[in-house]
Amino acid sequence: MINTQLYLSKTEKKGRGVYTDAFLPQDTTLEIAPVIVMSAADRLLLDKTLLHDYIFEWQPDGAAMCCMALGWVPMYNHSYQSNCEYFMNYEEETISIKTVREIEPGEELTINYNGDWDNDQKVWFDVEG
DSSP, X not given: OBOTTEEEEEOSSSSEEEEESSOBOTTOEEEEEEEEEEOHXXXXXXXXSGGGGGEEEEOGGGOOEEEEEOTTXXXXXXXXXXXXXXXXXXXXXXXXXXXXXXXXXXXXXXXXXXXXTTOXXXXXXXXXX
């Protein structure tokens, strides 16, 4: 399920991103996407490809796996003060995206790749770059 008020558009610095053409209240579920779960061995292979930038850690019970979310989830850009948050449902093998504040029409929707919407720990591309 993807909210019909969302659209993809080019961003100034980050390629493409997810935007809204309507006002979105806080706590609005924007998307619930199925994931493809992969093993730690698969992760080593994926880390050598462009898909490295689009996969999520998937750690039910501490297992070191990863997943590829389908839908638009991989298209949400990172922000340390994001306006959305993602949630993993290990049982149903889905990731959902939800707003953490009100969103204005035309605003880019972002997630914090650290998991929590306001976590300021540096992510891999800020550490490496």
